Amino acid sequence: MAIIKLSAIERRRLSAFATCLVLSVFAWLFTALSSQQKYKVKLLAVFKNSPQKRAFHSLQPDSIYATVQGTGWKMLFSRMNGDDNKISIDLSALENKNYVVLSTQLKQINAKRDIERQVVSIDPDTLYFDLSNRLIKRVPVRLVTALNYQQQFAQSDAINIKPSYVTISGPADVLAKITYWQTDSLILNNLNESFNARVNLHPPAEGNLTVLPKSVTVKIPVDEFTEKTMQIPVKLIHNRNFYDVKIFPQKVKVTFTTSLKDYPDINEDDFEAVADLDQWLQGYRVLTVRLTHMPSYSKIVKIEPMNVDFIVKK
Structure with missing residues (x-):
């Protein structure tokens, strides 16, 4: 590939030309961005002064397009930062009609906006609503x-x-x-x-x-929890034929967690341990112990024993 060799004078001239070109571009950009321009932005509609006795449902999307007048710098930085992306719309007119004309609200809309980013027009200019009680x-x-x-x-x-x-x-x-x-x-x-x-x-x-x-x-409510152990009597359930049944042991040792606040007040009346005689009819040789009632927010750590022996006298 051919290589163009420039003399020292030519290199200085080329460097000067490039510098002038870059400065010209920056000067043009600065002038263009400093001038007043009109541009469209997408804004989110935020409603205020809703009617007290009528419910409303907007018949168009929540976003509207507004033509904003301002410098190119304002346009550039507003799009970069995403500021002023909402527009407040007064719905007090819905007390007696089903539409709102936005062009009549431009003065109050612009009163809350940057003077260099004033809204010139809005599309759509009229918002329609479905109203009910x-x-x-x-x-x-x-x-x-x-x-x-x-x-x-x-x-x-x-x-x-x-x-x-x-x-x-x-x-x-x-x-x-x-x-x-x-x-x-x-x-x-x-x-x-x-x-x-x-x-x-x-x-x-x-x-x-x-x-x-x-x-x-x-x-x-939050408290520190600790373990506590109690002897709980086992109650026989589903003894439908009123058999004479003896279970061994008659009490089980239940270890559970409880809050320090409730620790001194918990007693065996707060628990109910049962053994189901239906298990015997299903062929089981021992009955499983389960708790049907226990203090709220306590957790069972273990039950000893988990199963009890039994004798049935018919």
């Missing part, structure tokens, strides 16, 4: 959690949520599908004490739904 419904709150406890600690009582019900209002067909309302995810790690704080409710995805209140108080 607004209904009200109470539904329970469902707490969404991801809890991780420190070793030897655990939940020691029922989680308390206040209020446990929220009021939602909106179209009847939408409310009919809602049976509960979730909170935002509550993520807690290495818990070693009780939790008590306000948790926000998940915001409605539909603009025609209202949820009150916006947050609830959540109390999660």
Whole structure:
């Protein structure tokens, strides 16, 4: 391949030409980006001043296109940073009609926007809505959690949520599908004490739904747990023919975990251990012991023995 050899003077001239070209391009870009331009952006419609007695459903997508006037720099940086990507639309006109004309709201829309990024026009200019009577419904709150406890600690009582019900209002067909309302995810790690704080409710995805209140108080009792062992009498069940049955042993040793708070109050009345005589009719030679009742939030570590012997006198 041929190699063009340039003299020192030619190389200096070529370098000067390249420098001038680059400077010219930058000067042109600076001038172009500094001038006022109109460009289209996609904005997410956010509704405010919803009608109090009428539920609404938008008949067009939540996104609209707006023609914005501003410098090229504003256009460039707005697209890079994704700022000002929402537009607030006033729905007070829906109290007596089923559409909203956006061109009449340009002044209040631009009042909250950067003066160098003013909205000139909106497409579509008119938004239409399906309207119906607004209904009200109470539904329970469902707490969404991801809890991780420190070793030897655990939940020691029922989680308390206040209020446990929220009021939602909106179209009847939408409310009919809602049976509960979730909170935002509550993520807690290495818990070693009780939790008590306000948790926000998940915001409605539909603009025609209202949820009150916006947050609830959540109390999660947490305590340290330890092991405890007790002798529990075994009760015979399904002795339908009233046989004279003796079981051995008559008590089993149950080892379980319990919170330090409940440790001194737990006694054998909090447990029920049973042996099923139907197992004998099925050919078993020993009866399995199982617990049918035990304190809440306690966990069984072991039962000794797991099976009991028996004698049936007919």
